[in-house]
Amino acid sequence: MSTAFLLVCALCLDAALGEPDWLWSRVRHPAVIMGTVIGWLDKRLNHGAHRRLKGIAVVAVLVVGALILGRALALLGPVVEIILCAILLAQKSLVSHVREVGEGLRASLPEGRAKVAMIVSRDTGEMTESQVARSAIESAAENLSDGVIAPAFWFLVAGLPGLLIYKAINTADSMIGYRTETYRAFGWAAARLDDLLNLIPARLTCVMILALSGQWARWSDIVADARRHISPNAGWPEAAMARALNVALAGPRSYDGQLRDLAWVNGDAPHEIGAPEVFRACDMLWQVWGLALGLVSVSVGLSFIF
Structure with a gap:
């Protein structure tokens, strides 16, 4: 079976089942296991001198370990590959949370704040309705890229080893890839490699949103917004999503009680938004998923013809 066919099956399986509570309440999710390993390495190595070198060593261990594990699991057959790929995709759970x-x-508003606090790391206690909606839409755009399109892309490119390497590095970035005193050196390698692995998927996600929304005329504005964003990758899907929904995203927000005056994305669009725009973002998530499924399905069909 081709990798593209396996990916089609995995995309459909994830969309149908998502993250069933009955399963993950009984066994540990692979991402949780990855997080446990990374946490153990962080505790053991992130102290003393040469923290950057130690962080590079951690990334090397994660890459080699994921590569070996991916190749071993792939030997168990296509059914195992499909199931693992579906588990490491996040389409249905992403839409559900948003x-x-x-x-x-x-x-x-308090209920909205409580729900958005489950998917973002910024301060939510004093958020307005518009800030809650913006946070949810930004999370939707960013996680569409690194939780759906990027895993699918790396599975298509390098099979199960590629997918596991991507998820291991992405998990490491979410845990230690911060520009704080504790992680600036130790998490440097994880953050930089995560940026590299998301370089193509983030821009691919942006293009897919544009293709579905017909906002090609705004390309130069999207590029400008993406380049002003604090992330080298997240700004691309966010800028495209902002134009697709005709809303302003990003802007000032608070982390740990400290206000950060970040640039607006599509700042001339309406700032006052709410639940309807969040639901429209969910619709766009499914549209992008459908486009991705269609493109991979076409590649499967062409492989049979040629």
Whole structure:
């Protein structure tokens, strides 16, 4: 079976089942296992001198370990590959979490704040309705790229080893890839490699959103916004999503009680938004998923013809 066919099956399986609580309440999710390993390495190595070198060593261990494990698991057959790929995709769970924010906002502002606090790291206690909606939409755009398109891309490029390497590095970046005193040196390698692995998927996600929304005329504005973003990759899908929904995203927000005056994305668009825009973002998530499924399916069909 071709890798593209396996990916089609995995995309459909993830969309159908998502993250069933009955399963992950009984066994540990692979991403949780990765996080445990990274946490152990962080505790053991992130101190003393040569922290950057130690961080590079951690990344090397993760890459080699994921490569070996991926090749070994692939030997178990296509069914195992499909199941593992589906588990490491996040389409249905992403849509579910973002939609819960919209439903929470529709019920009350405190409920919306409580729901968005589950998917973002910024301070949520004093958020306005618009800030809650923006946070949910930004999370939707960024996680569409690194939780769906990027894993699918690396599985298509390098099979199960490629997918496991990507998820291991992406998990490491989320845990130690911060520009803080504790992690600036130790997490440097994880953050930089994660940036590299997301370089193509982030821009691919942007193009897919543009293809579906017909906002090609705004390309130069999207590029400008993406380059002003604090992330070298997240700004691309966010800028495209902002144009697709005709909303302003990003802007000032608070982390750990400290206000950060970040640049607006699509700043001339409406700032006052709410649950309807969150639901429209969920619709766009499924549209991009459908486009990705269609493109991979076409490649499967062409492989049979040629």
